[in-house]
Amino acid sequence: MQRLNCCVIIPTYNNAKTLSGVLDGVMAYSSEIIVINDGATDETASILKNYPQILQVHLSKNEGKGKALRTGFKTALEKNYDYAITIDSDGQHFPEDITVFLDALEKEGTKNVLYIGARNMEQSDVPGKSSFGNKFSNFWFWFETGNWLTDTQCGYRMYPLKEIQKLKLFTPKFEFEIEVIVKAAWEGTLVKNIPVKIHYGDAERVSHFRTVPDFTRISILNTWFVLVAIFYIKPRELYRKLRKKGVKKFLLEDLLGSTDAPIKKALSIALGIFIGLSPFWGFHTLLVLFLAFVFRLNKPIAFAFSNISLPPFIPFIIFFSIRTGSWILGEELIFSIESNITDFNFLTNLKAYIVGSLTIASLGAILSGGIGYLILTFFGKRKMVVNNG
Template sequence: MQPNTLSTIHYCVIIPTYNNEKTLKRVLDKTLEFTSKIIVVNDGSTDSTTEILRNYPNISVIHQPQNRGKGMALRIGFKEALKQGFDYAITIDSDGQHFPEDIPLFLDEIEKNGEALLIGDRNMSQEGIPEKSSFGNRISTFWYWFETGIRLKDTQSGFRLYPIKRMQNFKYFTRKFEFEIEVIVKAAWAGIPVKNVPIQVLYDESERVSHFRPFKDFTRISLLNTWLVFIALLYIKPRDYFRTFKEKGFKRFFLEDLLHSEDSKEKKALSVALGVFIGLSPFWGFQTLIVLFLAFALRLNKLIAFAFSNVSIPPLIPFIIYASLKIGSFLLGKPALPPFQWDAFDSYKEFVSQHLSEYVVGSFSLAIISAVLFGLMSYLLLGIRTRKSMKMNSQS
């Protein structure tokens, strides 16, 4: 098989390496059977790596004077691949666990189904996979699903295909192993499909050199996931729900998500109630974050809950606050509130701060009452529609 005859896809292979002298030559020789477009990033190796690479004058080699981490090596490789004009980059670890023979699997997937970021699925349940790797992968796949909504079987494999041309404007902050999490999360947030491709894997502990440091690297990964979850809840998920709602419009949202989604009428009604409750509660600035978290925790319909949490749209806010103050004043047995000017923001803010207890009590009361009413009305309307649909089906 001649190199570069497998596919019309303009791709290269990036191999980051650090002190993998036992396996590097085998990986390079096998990869050369499929392509000569190889970029090796020697990340400050102190073994015989430099001498080995001298025997491959026809591949691109970038020597780093000191070790900067796998993530930084990949970033340098991406930059060089873009400089050389490639559209895609396949990354292979140099520790010998990957089989370059699987390169065609990635190319076939792109040719059949279009642009995507592909991650090799190592089948972590098979024999020979270290338990610590399998456990770490389960944790990683859970957080990836939470952050992106995409379910994968393997998120930690270094055998990947990246659509680097589509990703060239991404901003990265990590440099070590955690980079491989950051990049796939940001790809998903940018709308790039992220998928698994089944691959082979070899764990030969007599040859393989792992530079993963459990305590330091797990700490880095945990901090990164904490930050990504925060971004996902505070910005990405609200953005996506807003886009979905905007694209559908209220009529289509009402017909598809409220009436025709597969959720039960009880779940839909509770989602409406939750959205209204959070939307009217005094959680200004955090309503979206709270409603999405609670909808996830309670397994309710997140889009419905998010949509109804926007009941407190700007034109209605003065009336909601005024109603909350009146209700709070009544419940606390305080004197009737004096009128104030709605168009004078400073006096309005001062007025509310002077009656904070009435506002808090009143807003929670208004939120509870409204949530119950909206929830019940939704349940009744959905029940009526269900009965009508059943009646029409029975008649037909």
């Protein structure tokens, strides 16, 4: 603990029955302990008087686990700690697993890492709602960050405090533990699971997670994060990659050099072109990333090609879409402003635009996907010949 400049933070609220056992267990492994009493109304304050050697922060009222953890991080930073291991005070975690976090950090290639304990969610005493909630949370974390974890809800964690300090964190309650790992991953912190033991069977264990309100807050937070990921994070990552590598290198490494099969790459190109030429303006990014996820296609490729509808090209795309739709429908184009207002001819033009847009998008997808497949297959065979030669 001293070598890694690490402390243990224990947020607690009305866990008087288990608190002493947790404190005694943790003290066997570390004396660097910070307890945050989150406005407990039971015997917590009296129990903590028996541990004067432990740094304690007493909040005047209960403000939620997120606020308690943020207070703990702030206190730890003021004491110049680099890392903090957080452990719940309800007795579900095993203090001996502190060594698991320390060993993992010493072996890790980077020190900018956030470890989350991975519980065995299949053991018999794990509540069904906890298992379901964890799977739900794991899925959205993967969607938002591209990183798949087996457990995103365990409170037994190790935080890199200097990196956490850089994040703008707002949520006050249980949803904080989702907010912090998503934002940390977005800013380049490696988020990983390490296995820990768990104990749910203790009759004295008290959980303060309220299923409906807390799950609702977590769902609202994930909804917001999905939107941020689609409209900002994913495009930002692609832009950074393009800017760093340049278009040519990006195409060679991320398009031609991807391990995906040529057919998967070609379908990703086709999807991007189809969405980019489709009439769903304002939703192109959302649609292309969602469909790429649903059909398990290459998201960077699909997103890159969906940008065929760059602003300078939009007037031409709309014009040729209307012309194509009018030809297909056998209807005359009427561009007169007066006729559009008085005779509602804009509805005819709109119908022609939608039909033409979907037609051009479909043809563009088929053509680009086919050409892409031929080119990718050719370069793939050429690369194999070079490597074998």
